[in-house]
Amino acid sequence: VDLIEPHITLVFPVTGSFDTAKLIQIESVLNSWQPFAFHLAGFQKSWDGYLFLAVQEGSSDIVGLHNELNRAMLGDQWDQTVAFIPHVTLGVFGEDEKAYDSALEEAQNLKFDYRCVFDNLYLIKINDDRSQITWKKAFRLRSAG
Numbered sequence: 001v002d003l004i005e006p007h008i009t010l011v012f013p014v015t016g017s018f019d020t021a022k023l024i025q026i027e028s029v030l031n032s033w034q035p036f037a038f039h040l041a042g043f044q045k046s047w048d049g050y051l052f053l054a055v056q057e058g059s060s061d062i063v064g065l066h067n068e069l070n071r072a073m074l075g076d077q078w079d080q081t082v083a084f085i086p087h088v089t090l091g092v093f094g095e096d097e098k099a100y101d102s103a104l105e106e107a108q109n110l111k112f113d114y115r116c117v118f119d120n121l122y123l124i125k126i127n128d129d130r131s132q133i134t135w136k137k138a139f140r141l142r143s144a145g
Helices: 022-030 059-077 097-110
Strands: 036-045 050-057 087-092 113-118 120-126 133-140
Touching (some): 022 059, 022 133, 036 087, 050 097
Antiparallel strands (some): 036 113
C-alpha cells in the first residue's frame, strides 16, 4: 500500500526475469484500445479474505484488456483458472472476520463512489522484498481521432 497508489491490476505478478521484448506486445495490444470510463462503488469480499472496492461499470472493458494483455505477455503460462474480478484492493484480512467486518463498515461509511477514465497503464518491477519499485514504464491508451 505504501509502494503503489490505488490501482486495478490487469496482469497478475510475474516472478523471475521479464523479457523486455514483451514491451512491444503490450504496445501492440494497447494500440487497439481507446480510453474508457469505469465506475467504482460498493464492496466485495474475495474467496481469500480480501476487501475489494468493486467496479460497477466498465468491468467488461477491464476484463477484455486484462485478457488481451495476459494472452500477449504470458501466452501458455497464463493461468486462466484464476478468476479475474476487476477491483481496487482495500485490505486483506484472511480469516479474521472481526477485522474484515470492521473494515467493511468503515469503508461503507466513507461512501466510496468514483467515476474514472482508464487511459494509462503502468508496468512496474518491484524488488524481492517488495519495498521498492526498481523500474517502471508508462503506456497511454490512444485517444480517438
